[in-house]
Amino acid sequence: MPPTENPSLYDLLEVSNTVGFVELRQAFRQLSKRYHPDTTTLPQAQAQESFRQLQQAYAVLSDPISRNRYDSQLQPPTASPPRVPAQPPLRTTPPRPVGVRRALSGGEWFALLLLGLALVLSLVLGLGVAWARGAALVRTPSWWPEAVAAAPSPDPPADSPLTDADPAP
Secondary structure: OOOOOOOOHHHHOOOOOOOOHHHHHHHHHHHHHHHOOOOOOOOHHHHHHHHHHHHHHHHHHHOHHHHHHHHHHHOOOOOOOOOOOOOOOOOOOOOOOOOOOOOOOHHHHHHHHHHHHHHHHHHHHHHHHHHHHOOOOOOOOOOOHHHHHHOOOOOOOOOOOOOOOOOOO
16 A cells, blocks of 8 residues: 555554554544544544544554554565464453553543532531531540440439339230
8 A cells, every 4th residue: 555545554543563552542542632523623524534544543453463464464475485374362352551640631620629629618517517506526435435434324213114123014
């Protein structure tokens, strides 16, 4: 295929033919932001066609088997004897991409700010309601040893309706 008529899939993704999977994925993501019909300034028909070509190029080059087939088609035929094809790798899916750290977008920072504000306002509201009702804001837990010694005994008072002297009905 002459590069002027039909660019190679590597040219479409603007990468070299020795690129690794992670770099290929990064190039695809960057170009898909540029050519996506919803985010580009290109005419709608041209943007859709460019984005479709970009997706097809990534689909072929991200799969190791189809990439080997495509690379062998790019090679000009030689006079060497035909080679026995090597066994395909056992793994037919592309390897899992390595996580790439990226900066948070403006919308993500805004969402974090709103979550923080909601947390602070709910704490202030809860403490304000408790203070307005006159509830004690700090109490000693009942399971602390000092509080257990100062607590009244759990026996019911003598004038309680349930005492040992009353027979059970």
